[in-house]
Amino acid sequence: xxxxxxxxxxxxxxxxxxxxxxxxxxxxxxxxxxxxxxxxxxxxxxxxxxxxxxxxxxxxxxxxxxxxxxxxxxxxxxxxxxxxxxxxxxxxxxxxxxxxx
Numbered sequence: 483x484x485x486x487x488x489x490x491x492x493x494x495x496x497x498x499x500x501x502x503x504x505x506x507x508x509x510x511x512x513x514x515x516x517x518x519x520x521x522x523x524x525x526x527x528x529x530x531x532x533x534x535x536x537x538x539x540x541x542x543x544x545x546x547x548x549x550x551x552x553x554x555x556x557x558x559x560x561x562x563x564x565x566x567x568x569x570x571x572x573x574x575x576x577x578x579x580x581x582x583x
Contacts, residue, residue: 492544504581508561509553511576512568521548528552528568554580 512528512535515521521537528535528550538549552568555561558577565575 507554507580507582509551509580510565511578513550515548516545518548524550
């Protein structure tokens with residue numbers, strides 16, 4: 483079972499200016515884990531309700547972080563509505579921008 487909590491995080495800039503002209507979409511980040519198995523467990527759990535759940539790994543300088551996301555959505559309001567649904571499941575979702583090719 484996955485429970486809410488707090489954790490120390492680090493923030494890194496991802497935009498180096500090389501993505502000019504690409505489309506921005508919105509996604510709902512339901513969780514982020516260094517432990518890939520925990521990310522997969524959350525993905526499977528959310529996939530029982532939503533078909534658009536995926537894990538997006540990100541290689542930071544310190545570790546690989548497995549981000550569990552739902553989407554993408556072309557409209558910000560759609561992402562906000564999905565985040566509210568996921569919040570009612572007891573998670574703490576974030577609406578995030580995502581570059582789509």
